[in-house]
Amino acid sequence: MTLSDSALADTPVAPARPASRGVPPPLVLGIGLLAAWWAIAALVDSAVMPTPVTAVERLLVNLQSTRFLDSAADTVLRLLTAYVGVAVVGAVTGFLLGLARFWAAAVSPLLYAVYSVPKIVLFPLFLLFLGLGDASQVGFAFFSGVLPMVLLVSAAAAAVPPLPLKLAASLRMSTPAVITKIVLPSILPAFAGALRLTFGLTFLGLLIAEMFTGVSGLGYELLRNVPLVRMGDIVGEVVLVILIALAPAIGLRTLETRVRARFGTTTEGDGR
């Protein structure tokens, strides 16, 4: 008798989950929140609480202004620059750090300490060294995202399961082959998660930097409207910021889900 004769041993254990039908829950929640906003705004009936319609109307008006469009474009460009830096520099540094046990032990506590400091208190240093302008804003946005990227990727690189590494050693694989065929695929799920997480942090850092030192950018536009109590404009800009963040956030979430499904299911210690 061979094992192939045995229905007992040949039963795959992970049937595909049927796709759920109907309206996606996040969409339901979004519609619910929008309805609640509308209801509260109507109930309060105050200038400081515009309705969604007012906010969108103000946003559409602002979008016809060249200065506002330039501000939005500046923000997107700065965000892109900082985020690419976070992804590349953070991933490479984290990866190298995770492979070098000595340096990981030496540097990680320092990184965790810096990460626990509220970033904003370090912003004056950026102003001092990079000046008022794009460099300090992009630099601060980069700084806001790069630390978690380094920490997450280095932790993943240091935590590659030992069994595949033993397998590689038994097959006498070269170090480059071990890195490309085992280590890199092993850390991809953590990298994908870090990409999603750091996008939000980078964007947040940029908006804060623009609020403090900008002469353009959505952060600057938000703050500029506060003394004038232009709540419709402010909320309209918040809507724009959410829209700018939404597409990459959904895209990165989808990427993470796919990467985890393909690379993230460890079979070690999962014998059935």
Add this chain to the structure above:
Amino acid sequence: MSAQPLIRSHDVTRRFGAVEALGPLSLHGARGEFVSIVGPSGCGKSTMLEIVGGLQRPDSGSVFVAGVPLEGPRDETAIVFQDSATLPWRTVLDNVAFSLEARGVARDERRDIARRGLETVGLAAFAAHYPAQLSGGMRQRVALARALVTEPDLILADEPFGALDEQTRLLMSDELLAVVDRLGCGVLFITHSIQEAVLLSDRILVMSARPGRIVDEITVPLERPRTSEVLSSTAAAECVSRIWALIRREAQVAMQGAS
């Protein structure tokens, strides 16, 4: 069975810091011979297997495989680990081909060989599946196929069926016996299961509590080829009983040492 020596270790010891993990331990195994090592938890069984596999160096003593002093892992030795060590991002076929890929075999050739390997372990229909879609027993068969496609002269198996349920374990044992008989390679097999050791082995080495030494060697008086049905024989039962008496004593020593 050939009497040609395949493994010979002499007075091997291994320490981890202040802990004497192993030895001095000497063992031997021939081509075509199935040797199992049983012993209490923490006695150094896996350490000894990794030393024979070239994954660890002994602190003292010597290991010869196929008459050559062991300096590290060798191409002709295949290791099957307790957990299957399948790579979740590779299909079953590419997992089996992985050991050939590591040795530089061309893609088409290694895939052809891997397909034959999958047929050997009855998983040809699952070539395009991913490990997460398989049961634990099926994944362990993938690991076995990955070891077999390199046509090793020595298979080192570290509790390869340890995580499987009893039925699958017996079926896997039958399959392994059939494959080893066909290949004629030597096997050094670590297990916690005395019955499994009796079913599979020509000889069984019983290890002491840490630091692990060989306290007895039992030749299994069962004809080959065998299947799991031999476990119901009187000879098998006597073997199991004798080994259990030895291990029980050593396990008690190990537990007292731990407490």
